[in-house]
Amino acid sequence: MHDLPGHVKLLAFLAFMVIVVCTPITRWPTFVGYFLIIVLVLTLSKLPALTLAKRATIEFPFLIFAILMPFTAGGDEFEIGPLELSREGSIAGLNLITKATLGVACSMILAASTTSHSLLAGFVRIKTPSLFVQIAAFMIRYLNVINDQMTRMKVARESRGFVATGPRSWPIFTSTLGALFIRSYERGERVHLAMLSRGYSGALSSLATERVSRKHWIYGALFPLFALISFLLGMVLFS
Amino acid sequence: MHIPDGFINIPTAAGAAALALTGVGYSVKKAKGELDEKAAPLIGLVSVFVFAGQMINFPVAAGTSGHLLGGALAAVLVGPYAASLALTVVLAIQALLFADGGLTALGLNVFNMSIFGVWSGYAIFLLVRKTLRYSNSALLIGSAVGAFASVPLAATSFSIQYAIGGEGTFAPSTVFTAMFGTHLLIGIGEAIITTLTVGAVLKTRPDLVYGKNKRAKVTS
Amino acid sequence: MTIKPSVQISNLHYAYPDGNKALNGVNLTIASKERVALLGPNGAGKTTLVMHLNGILSPTSGAISIADFTLDSSNKEITKKVRELVGIVFQDPDDQLFMPTVFEDVAFGPTNMGLTEGEIEERSVHALELVGMLSLKDRAPHHLSFGQRRRVAVATVLAMEPEILILDEPSSNLDPASRRELSEILLDLDVTILMVTHDLPYAFEICERSLILNQGQIVADDSTTSILRNSDLLTANRLELPRGFAI
Incomplete structure (x- = not known):
């Protein structure tokens, strides 16, 4: 199996x-x-x-x-x-x-x-568009990284006495969400830079x-x- | 809103999958045009953001909580095509690695949430901004209305699928009323969270907000 | 036959699109196999300078050569070649390690160079051996410790057999043992090194020569020993040796 x-x-x-x-x-x-x-x-x-x-x-x-x-x-x-x-x-x-x-x-x-790896290789085999496979690969790779970031933000919130109570706490959650977006986006840009520096030109061939x-x-x-x-x-x- | 297996018959699911594939294919083309080789890492990280965003639970009242769907939010922040791809990947990974949403229903789910929900929400966002003549608050009002509408619209899309190939004894009109009604409520939460989040990004990195720089024609 | 310098920069100016001037006439030559530390306060233009060395940013005016190639933003062939010659190890290894497994990540660069499968395999294995990470080649990056990730990040660049290795804050966030292990690895390499850092003892340990960049200009270029002994120079550039550290 x-x-x-x-x-x-x-x-x-x-x-x-x-x-x-x-x-x-x-x-x-x-x-x-x-x-x-x-x-x-x-x-x-x-x-x-x-x-x-x-x-x-x-x-x-x-x-x-x-x-x-x-x-x-x-x-x-x-x-x-x-x-x-x-x-x-x-x-x-x-x-x-x-x-x-x-x-x-x-x-x-x-x-x-x-495993996520065998799933990605499977995507490549059934001729999924390369961009789609790459997006999935990046998502799987950075899920843990962003998740850790989210946990740290939660700890930071709570160690300063924040308690979630109904819609009044939404602005706090949404500013977390906004910060999460900015961090994710900037990480995307840095990853892109690191890829360019190693000669990336659009193809990720070694997955299959x-x-x-x-x-x-x-x-x-x-x-x-x-x-x-x-x-x-x-x-x-x-x- | 993740439809499980067996709710909609196979011919309808296959039809939706074909539509979804066309939409995804078009998004791949457009996103490549907009972002070039930056597309993969950026949209990949946006997918993580959407996935993580869906996991943040907002306390509503008396122990209940809701979470964000994120289609309209992603569209305002990174554009409709990148958003469609991000949400599609999220749905695919949820179905294949987290058993969330039926395998045979993946096409239905992708069509409702990643294509129809995202594009209709974004189109409404653009319309509202244009109507308000791009005033300072137009971006936020547009996000609110777009996010609000995208949720019951995705529910409508589901109701249409049910009317075509639903396996159940409820009259399609009953399903539509129930789905539309509950999703109006969910839409309010979606609108508030989306607007506040767009506002938070605008405050620190306004240059990142895709919808701010677009005065384009309605595309979908 | 004389060996060309690894890096030659003459009168480099750069202003960001918003008009902010980051580099104001940088002149620099780094000989082959030299190890150089690039020091300077935050915002001095260090990262901007590094981004010029592999053609990610293009100068407003001035010229940059890497070994035999003079960078020209309109010539994609040269840019591609230069990116093979200039290996950058970024500060956050999570930015650098984007592939599902260690081995695939190290093979990413060689694959883009269009090498044969055998060569890709050989170079990747060799690079992982150099940093002592071969036994973990099938691991996913998030299953490695921070120090291990930094070493793999170095390997991803070494696999391309670069002319010059550029490291951005290589010692940051490392525990003392990982820090020492990394310096041992770096000292064993037979390659030109440019190390961007605030960690002066680390610069002293690895590099014989140091530069200080401030406000977009090189204000000092000397042996690391004499730069670190000049406390007035350090103070003027917001640099400090750790308390009790003397050379």
């Missing part, structure tokens, strides 16, 4: 999710298949499942939509205890939750098993270093292939 080149993994996960999103939710055994594939990949990748589960909370805002659907859709209704639920709404809500969960699981395995073999592609293809089998089985058996 970890050894697969970034773009192979990216394309494999994208293909997997396209198949998932295209599957009608009424073929529920197919989704059992999808979840099994995810569990299998998770096991093979030896990633800490629990840590990943904690990060899954980021999908919550959109789930509110999904949870409201059974109560609001109308039409054919059924009862669970005191609740009256719309059949159509429940199915639609379930559809969203299932697919979004698979999507988040997928993205998290991708994120946790891919990973060798991709046919074996990698075959491993990568297995992932969406299993999904496709699950999809087709579901179509034949349950339509």
